[in-house]
Amino acid sequence: MRLLNQVNQPSDLRNLSMEELNELAQEIREVLLQKLSKHGGHFGPNLGMVEATIAMHYVFNSPVDKIVFDVSHQSYAHKILTGRREAFIEEEKYDDVTGYSNPDESEHDFFKIGHTSTSISLASGLAKARDLKEENYNVIAVIGDGSLSGGEALEGLDFAGEQDTNLIIVVNDNQMSIAENHGGLYKNLKQLRESNGTCKCNLFQAMGLDYVYQNEGNNIEKLIETFEKVKDMDHPIVVHINTQKGKGYQLAEENKENWHFCAPFELATGKPIKAVAGENYAVLTRDYLLEKMKHDPKVVAVLAATPKTLAFTEEKRKLAGKQLVDVGIAEEHAVALVSGIAKNGGKPIFATSSSFIQRTYDQLSQDLCINQNPATILVGSASVYGWNDVTHLGIFDIPMISNIPNMVYLAPTSKEEYFAMLDWSIEQKEHPVAIRIPANGVVSDERKVDTDYGCLNRYKVEEKGSKVAILALGHFYQLGEKVKKELEHQLGICATLINPRYITGLDTELLEDLKANHEIVITLEDGILEGGFGEKVATFYGDSRMLVKNYGIRKSFPDRYVVEELLKENRITKEQIVEDIEKLCKC
């Protein structure tokens, strides 16, 4: 790490010769390989951007010049060059930095970013403020080709194309989204690459932008030349660079999709250190859908650039053929698309994560729910047990989805119930349905499940008791079981255990009946409390003497939390809940 140790800030790069810069790139790549193999993280995007990051920091004067990384999952080299190299070199410091850009860490970072397609708009904002203040410097957005298909990015490009001020948009074209790209614009990127940027039909120019192409996106010298040319430009320009995703690690170069993100692995062989064992809903759902597709040509799965959400590997995608649609990073389009498919008699299933479904509020409301088309939305990683980066939390989907009229949002409590709900949803013709995929492992139990969920908002009393009723939503059902046991054990209370099943409505009849021999109702949900399920139950009982206690996460943006700690802070452990109930009993 001879050279790396000399770079404490980006300006130190200017003391190095070209040869040394190239050597530095190798050092950075080595550091990345070491950390990624031990720690896991975004692999391909970071290995591909080493040279471009060095070149940008060589040419531009960060943090006066401001670089905004899209998704920011390719910002590791940037972090290394901006004073944070120890977090990549020293194993005990690995977690001192997040996996995304983070202004709390460094003045060289401007936003906490994790979702795609935002960089051009955010950078446009920095540039606009610069101009209002009559300051002078470069603002640079770095965006991958995969992110370009997202509506926000395209809106940003279009906006930038009308401005008459400095804005440099580096399009890092590695010819990949997470999987292969989808969308017509990628044909144009290909034409541009193949014509060395000279093709007359040019998406960026059609958006009103100036344009320059650099074919050797992993060549520091060429990149420096190119960036020097656009530096201090008085109008927006796209710098289209052709990079190699996963560069420097053969397995990643050969299989870009598998190496977009990695868990800890053996550097020599590429084999994951911990094998993932047991069933998971992605594979189960995929196999169920493939079987369903065989018998019904109207069944179609829709994904938005994350085929792994449903374990659709390349091989399985081929198997599904026309009955699988990857729309690219375009969640808004995906929701409108499935609404249209459902309207015309198809049976569409759009699967995404809780964090990414956030991109579709208006489409869920307008395109889908007002029209009441029977599409199915599968919501994954919707849990405190999901991703724990602040930018990818899965705890907001209940407030976001469940308050939209006409939507039926289901919360299965077991494998059997999940598939029963999914099958019902695909076959019914009345409702837009979302299903919250359980996130506490694949739990299979003996409870009988219904096959028809068309009679909305009927909760299921799984175990009858008295005094205390536990409404345990979705995969918090198992927590409800534990609370029930603990109540029996500690307080001698035989509680009623209820599986609400429907997030989107109250079983007012059942809730009314509970008044007869219950004094306390508790609700358990895996997500934020505010705007969620439990609050509705509290409102229902507001004008009665029933005591209600809602359990969920307090509205917040926790970052890289430890699940058990977060639950404890929010009093969502069986011990704390029983303690609370004991107190309530004395009210």
Add this chain to the structure above:
Amino acid sequence: MRLLNQVNQPSDLRNLSMEELNELAQEIREVLLQKLSKHGGHFGPNLGMVEATIAMHYVFNSPVDKIVFDVSHQSYAHKILTGRREAFIEEEKYDDVTGYSNPDESEHDFFKIGHTSTSISLASGLAKARDLKEENYNVIAVIGDGSLSGGEALEGLDFAGEQDTNLIIVVNDNQMSIAENHGGLYKNLKQLRESNGTCKCNLFQAMGLDYVYQNEGNNIEKLIETFEKVKDMDHPIVVHINTQKGKGYQLAEENKENWHFCAPFELATGKPIKAVAGENYAVLTRDYLLEKMKHDPKVVAVLAATPKTLAFTEEKRKLAGKQLVDVGIAEEHAVALVSGIAKNGGKPIFATSSSFIQRTYDQLSQDLCINQNPATILVGSASVYGWNDVTHLGIFDIPMISNIPNMVYLAPTSKEEYFAMLDWSIEQKEHPVAIRIPANGVVSDERKVDTDYGCLNRYKVEEKGSKVAILALGHFYQLGEKVKKELEHQLGICATLINPRYITGLDTELLEDLKANHEIVITLEDGILEGGFGEKVATFYGDSRMLVKNYGIRKSFPDRYVVEELLKENRITKEQIVEDIEKLCKC
């Protein structure tokens, strides 16, 4: 109406000669002018699309061939030609049809649509289902140039560009959004128009689409020729037609912005029949901002193609200069943009309506609130008193916005409080702030208002009482005043009247204190109950003996409702509320 009376369904058009088709266009235009002048509605878009609608219905075989209108505010001629002409001719039937496409009215309509930029995605869905079912017909999306800047439309174009199936995208280019277009792509549309579609740099081709241009977009014969050419095509194609917005009414041809939408007016002079009198928040806010801009170059207003939201006429836009940014129809971009501006020391204010802010959930959450940048969002028409079309309801913003962490959503109760909050918001540096513009007229009263709202979630006790506390949110404060009076009058109860001010948090101290001498708390909010403000209060008191009753609209998509009826159905009249409280007193 000689010819119009012969057209009961689109196929009847094929019995008419070209001359008769042209005469028919004049008849339709006459009908539109009559209805619009008496009833109001979207003016320019409909007058411009008469010929294209006739030509489409002449060439295509609706409803087997399926036409999806973007926004669908240009679908009046379509309605006239598809069996609904009486609703345009007979005054007493004017309201038999909605102002947008509506499958409940006709098999020729496929979606209830009102937001922009959705047609390509929805049509893609119809086409995909058609292909899965192995059926054969044309699917046509009709989208205006203004709608093209919206992310969902661009995602849709990009998706379509990869498909290998029939999809016809008619781009109705009238060189206008609601006001002038904004965005770089409009330079390309201009180049295309000026080169008669031959310009090599072509946005649509860059998106992977086939393309054809028709310069005479108000010439039925030419349009028929063009549509005949693309009919039954086996791949997606853009048909770019150049139309004249407001065609056939001179005033509208001359001032397209003012005639996008019209209230009832005098046909001879164009003068509105009812003059709008008194103060309104659009004008007041604009004047306040213009004054502010004069003294602080960092203040910048951002609008998304709806300058009238803040009464920014062309003249006033010029006055604001660089301190006003119209991003075009691109709300997602707008939110990220203001986040960037705020991050870099600017003072941005983005103003839009409750219905359109829905398009930005993820940007509010990710781009803005995670980053805690001090941008201001003004939310207008957020009320049952706002637009009452199902596609433009203003009753969902509280659940959507207020459950996002870090957001401070304020609900002013008077003109003085609104401007105090706005001023505080613009100058503070800590929080993303949204302000719900009062929607019950401009109410000015004697109450003192604070200037600093930085100490979050402190509710204001406006009138101290006991037994019953009324939490009257935002512009329902005046309803709270009425309820208080009525309670005093009818039940002799001197209630406490509270102005919560903060939608996004509970004043737990105050709520706790109320327990001392109050038995009943009611909450009043102008929006849906589910996920809203009142539920949080109910949850707070859930484990106590306080009785809570929440007033708001039950989750639903009411369409063209009468406000007083909707309020009554939801028991939100002072009489009903007092009746409920009387019952609760006996609990």
